[in-house]
Amino acid sequence: MTRADIYRKLDEVFQDVFDDESIHVSDETTANDIEDWDSLEHINLMVAVENAFGIKFNMGQIGSLKNVGEMVDLIEKKVG
Amino acid sequence: MSFNDLGFYPFLLLILLGLFGVQVLIKKEQTALLIRKILLLFSSFAVIWCYRPSFCLSTAAVILITYVGGRLIERAGTGRMRIAGLFVTALVLWLGYFKYFSFLLNTFCTLIGQPGTLIRIAAPIGISFYIFTAVGYLLDVAWEKYPAERNLLNLSLMLVFFPKLLCGPLVRGDEFLPQLRENRRMSADRFMSGIQLFAFGFFKKVVLANHMARFLDSVFFAPSAFSMSTLWLAMLSNMPALYFDFSGYSDMAIGVSRMMGYDLRSNFNLPFITTNISDFWSRWHITLTDWLQSYLFNPLAVRFRRMMAGKPKAFRKKYKLLPECAAAVITFFVSGVWHGVGFNFAIFGLLHGIFYVIQKVYGQARKAKGKASGLRFVPVLASFLLINLIQVFFRTETPGEAVRFYQALIVPHAGVFFPSFWCLIGLAALCGEIILARMEQRKQGSAELNAVQPRLNLRTVPGMTALLFLIGLALALGYFGESYFVYEQF
Numbered sequence: 001m002t003r004a005d006i007y008r009k010l011d012e013v014f015q016d017v018f019d020d021e022s023i024h025v026s027d028e029t030t031a032n033d034i035e036d037w038d039s040l041e042h043i044n045l046m047v048a049v050e051n052a053f054g055i056k057f058n059m060g061q062i063g064s065l066k067n068v069g070e071m072v073d074l075i076e077k078k079v080g
Numbered sequence: 081m082s083f084n085d086l087g088f089y090p091f092l093l094l095i096l097l098g099l100f101g102v103q104v105l106i107k108k109e110q111t112a113l114l115i116r117k118i119l120l121l122f123s124s125f126a127v128i129w130c131y132r133p134s135f136c137l138s139t140a141a142v143i144l145i146t147y148v149g150g151r152l153i154e155r156a157g158t159g160r161m162r163i164a165g166l167f168v169t170a171l172v173l174w175l176g177y178f179k180y181f182s183f184l185l186n187t188f189c190t191l192i193g194q195p196g197t198l199i200r201i202a203a204p205i206g207i208s209f210y211i212f213t214a215v216g217y218l219l220d221v222a223w224e225k226y227p228a229e230r231n232l233l234n235l236s237l238m239l240v241f242f243p244k245l246l247c248g249p250l251v252r253g254d255e256f257l258p259q260l261r262e263n264r265r266m267s268a269d270r271f272m273s274g275i276q277l278f279a280f281g282f283f284k285k286v287v288l289a290n291h292m293a294r295f296l297d298s299v300f301f302a303p304s305a306f307s308m309s310t311l312w313l314a315m316l317s318n319m320p321a322l323y324f325d326f327s328g329y330s331d332m333a334i335g336v337s338r339m340m341g342y343d344l345r346s347n348f349n350l351p352f353i354t355t356n357i358s359d360f361w362s363r364w365h366i367t368l369t370d371w372l373q374s375y376l377f378n379p380l381a382v383r384f385r386r387m388m389a390g391k392p393k394a395f396r397k398k399y400k401l402l403p404e405c406a407a408a409v410i411t412f413f414v415s416g417v418w419h420g421v422g423f424n425f426a427i428f429g430l431l432h433g434i435f436y437v438i439q440k441v442y443g444q445a446r447k448a449k450g451k452a453s454g455l456r457f458v459p460v461l462a463s464f465l466l467i468n469l470i471q472v473f474f475r476t477e478t479p480g481e482a483v484r485f486y487q488a489l490i491v492p493h494a495g496v497f498f499p500s501f502w503c504l505i506g507l508a509a510l511c512g513e514i515i516l517a518r519m520e521q522r523k524q525g526s527a528e529l530n531a532v533q534p535r536l537n538l539r540t541v542p543g544m545t546a547l548l549f550l551i552g553l554a555l556a557l558g559y560f561g562e563s564y565f566v567y568e569q570f
Binding site for chain 2 (some may be wrong): 043044046047048050051062063
């Protein structure tokens with residue numbers, strides 16, 4: 001799976017979790033860029049990402065991501 | 081021996097002089113760091129020894145278990161969560177034994193109609209705090225947030241560093257261990273900042289909390305003897321009194337640590353400006369809330385959310401809040417029983433959990449309808465009232481006592497009218513703190529409303545005079561009879 005494929009799938013996950021079709025994420029996207037992305041929605045998001053990619057994160061990984069770029073790095077590592 | 085005992089102050093002075101002596105006399109950095117840490121650990125165990133020498137043994141056992149646990153977890157590879165589970169369970173059972181064994185035994189005896197036991201197991205001082213710190217550390221290592229600590233001195237100090245030993249603030253490994261690895265030095269600036277924070281906390285404790293506690297002790301001991309208005313004043317002063325007590329202790333702990341060169345996180349941030357339970361806990365006992373969120377709420381919420389993942393989308397949308405609410409009720413319940421032994425603490429925790437759920441569901445419904453949050457003033461007062469009403473369970477010994485207090489609050493009866501001067505002063509001080517924070521917020525043009533920290537310039541005559549005046553006022557007005565820090569018993 002290429003990085004572009006991961007982004008395509010992530011866009012769908014973000015749009016579904018935050019109920020907003022206009023969301024498109026990039027490496028630099030952070031919780032500050034999406035209004036409803038608080039600590040709770042972060043958990044919903046990470047579990048939705050797990051399901052979409054068929055992977056599992058540990059709690060340290062769930063809590064330590066600083067931006068979507070880091071999330072994609074982690075997904076790449078787990079999928080790849 | 082705590083900040084409340086006069087004997088503590090010569091002890092503190094000796095340690096500060098010792099640390100300063102090491103800093104000035106020993107030029108070799110590694111040696112100075114080692115002696116500094118040995119001195120701090122020795123002082124921490126001296127504090128434990130003063131309560132009961134045998135506590136030193138059980139505390140040392142917890143330190144060793146945590147040290148070995150961390151190293152084993154790190155080496156376990158894919159099985160690290162299993163090993164972590166084993167060590168965490170052992171530590172929690174250790175804590176549970178000291179805190180709950182007598183209570184559970186007595187409850188069991190009552191249930192089978194047998195006389196209860198009078199055996200009371202004395203819990204080692206600070207055990208609730210250092211066990212939670214240890215559990216957090218082991219889970220962080222298991223989650224690969226940072227490596228296990230190799231230096232036993234550092235790990236020991238992270239758990240039992242004496243300023244925070246009795247009542248926190250709770251520390252995290254990634255926050256405190258790096259400070260212990262550095263050769264932290266005492267400096268004039270840090271010392272001046274620490275001493276005024278200490279003095280500020282000392283004032284809150286001996287003047288406000290101690291006087292308010294005397295009034296509250298009398299009222300909660302025999303509520304029916306007091307008039308309704310007196311009971312309402314006591315009920316509304318209950319949480320503020322605990323705030324002055326516990327935030328006073330936290331300020332003193334942070335102040336002493338700062339004087340010695342170490343930083344501890346703040347534990348309170350204007351807790352009474354909140355409009356709901358969730359917001360309240362993000363400003364009250366912040367380090368405990370952070371611990372509960374990181375090591376209990378989040379793992380539970382993730383687990384429950386994963387359980388819902390296989391369900392149809394319509395179900396997931398309809399019950400979107402279910403995983404969070406279930407995790408919150410369990411977390412608040414654990415928070416309740418952590419605070420103290422008995423049914424009342426469990427009810428206290430559950431009530432916070434239930435109101436959290438109600439406010440979350442209501443908030444979601446309002447958001448869905450696009451309604452604004454409305455006036456802030458009314459929700460702030462309503463939250464203050466709700467939190468104080470729940471707090472009755474925290475203050476009373478049995479559910480029956482709490483119910484009798486609620487009855488006395490609403491059933492008209494004759495009783496002593498006693499408008500406690502110190503409770504009125506305490507409530508006024510709370511309002512004053514919020515007004516001061518608001519003025520500072522306007523001055524800074526910041527969006528967030530945060531507590532104002534004392535920042536006197538002690539290099540100037542007015543600054544030093546103000547500090548001496550504050551200490552003089554505390555000594556003149558303070559109550560120095562029998563008193564303790566409420567959170568010491570937890």
